[in-house]
Amino acid sequence: MDRAAVGALVQSAVDGDAAGWKALVEGLSPLVWSVARAHRLSDADAHEVYSTVWFRFAQHLGRIREPEKAGSWLASTARHECLKVIKSSHRMTPTDDAQLLDRISDDRTPEQWVIESEEASAEAERIRQLWQAFEELGARCRQLLRILMSSPPPSYQEISAGLGIAVGSIGPLRQRCLRRLRVRLSARGVL
Amino acid sequence: MNSDAHDSDGPPHDSDDLDGTADMNSADGTDDTDGFDDELDGEADDLAEFEGDDSLDNDLLEETLRQAAAIMDPVPAQLQQTAVEAYTLYSLDTRLAELTFDSLVHGIPVRGVLDAPRMLTFRTDELTVDVEVTAHGLMGQVLPPQEARIEVLSGPQLSSPPTLTADDMGRFTGDLRVSGPFALRLRTDAEVVMTEWLRA
Structure with a gap:
């Protein structure tokens, strides 16, 4: 989301406009969700982190000093909550690839079922292949790409806040990870 | 420390070591033992010098990933409603x-x-x-x-x-x-x- 737009929406929410708040939620939800997913949280933990972050953002709304950076605030807060989840070790999510692949085949979202039941269209299959190739990438590429692919495209500042990495390293990492993904896609004959 | 983050949550680097991201800043794109990927496609790095040529392809691939994420891992609608409320x-x-x-x-x-x-x-x-x-x-x-x-x-x-x-x-x-x-x-x-x- 464009910074100026975020700043304006925060300001209107501060001024009491519920529609401004709703637009903020719609525009920045995918970013917050992607930070939780990038940290490989389970569904339940991702739900709790996402909720906590938005509740806290509402609480801080009148106190945010740089409204145009609300996206980075949300991403950073989400990251810290994710790290706490990971730190309470008994709730740690296993990350070995076999388990991830299981998740793809056994735990499909309604959207996936729709795709598959409607028709095994080439496009749906392409998306499935793409997703699977993405899931098979190394941990750091998965992490970076999962945030990068949230919609609307996040700024590098937001990605930096969500992952705790320097803004300057994001461009090179992105190139590297997309290149690796492309190699995997070629191997699958998808590209 | 990113100046964008309005940390209200303790020291900036509190738990960085937990998920292995702490050393990401030092990733220089040449080290293959950095956990970016398994060894299977280490040969992909041979393509490094062609980076300049694939920026358009990268943008396209990123956009395709964005579409895939919206289908494969969207924000649950009910959850988003909680944030609205x-x-x-x-x-x-x-x-x-x-x-x-x-x-x-x-x-x-x-x-x-x-x-x-x-x-x-x-x-x-x-x-x-x-x-x-x-x-x-x-x-x-x-x-x-x-x-x-x-x-x-x-x-x-x-x-x-x-x-x-x-x-x-x-x-x-x-x-x-x-x-x-x-x-x-x-x-x-x-x-x-x-x-x-x-x-x-």
């Missing part, structure tokens, strides 16, 4: 008690203790609330000592939340199991104070 938590007449200590971040692990209680401290300029969350319930202390009604909130729309009472020494306790997002709303004689939302 959270607007009711925006209140200017409630004082915010910020989290200043969280044992999960700052605590020293006790050897052999798996389920150590979560210790939290919240502060306003005038008031401190110490809270201990265990598997059995919630206890704590308001300082300076004073009576207070304490509501335990777990979400934006809660008409009659569970309530605890702090005695004249400021102590409160309850066998209330807290899990997921929660916040305490304290009503003292002088004011209404709300703790920062946290995940128990």
Whole structure:
């Protein structure tokens, strides 16, 4: 989301406009969700982190000093909550690839079922292949790409806040990870 | 430390070592033992010198990934609705008690203790609330000592939340199991104070 737009929406929410708040939620939800997913949280933990972050953002709304950076605030807060989840070790999510692949085949979202039941269209299959190739990438590429692919495209500042990495390293990492993904896609004959 | 982050949550680098991201800053794109990927496609790095040529392809691939994410891993609609409803938590007449200590971040692990209680401290300029969350319930202390009604909130729309009472020494306790997002709303004689939302 464009910074100026975020700043304006925060300001209107501060001024009491519920529609401004709703637009903020719609525009920045995918970013917050992607930070939780990038940290490989389970569904339940991702739900709790996402909720906590938005509740806290509402609480801080009148106190945010740089409204145009609300996206980075949300991403950073989400990251810290994710790290706490990971730190309470008994709730740690296993990350070995076999388990991830299981998740793809056994735990499909309604959207996936729709795709598959409607028709095994080439496009749906392409998306499935793409997703699977993405899931098979190394941990750091998965992490970076999962945030990068949230919609609307996040700024590098937001990605930096969500992952705790320097803004300057994001461009090179992105190139590297997309290149690796492309190699995997070629191997699958998808590209 | 990213200047964009308005950290209200303890020292900036509190738990960086946990997920292996701490050394990402030093990734230089040439080290193959950095966990970016398995060794299977190490040969991909041979393409490094052609980077300049694939920027258009990269943009396209990124956009395709974006479409895939919207289908394969969207924000659950009901969850997003909770965030929309959270607007009711925006209140200017409630004082915010910020989290200043969280044992999960700052605590020293006790050897052999798996389920150590979560210790939290919240502060306003005038008031401190110490809270201990265990598997059995919630206890704590308001300082300076004073009576207070304490509501335990777990979400934006809660008409009659569970309530605890702090005695004249400021102590409160309850066998209330807290899990997921929660916040305490304290009503003292002088004011209404709300703790920062946290995940128990």
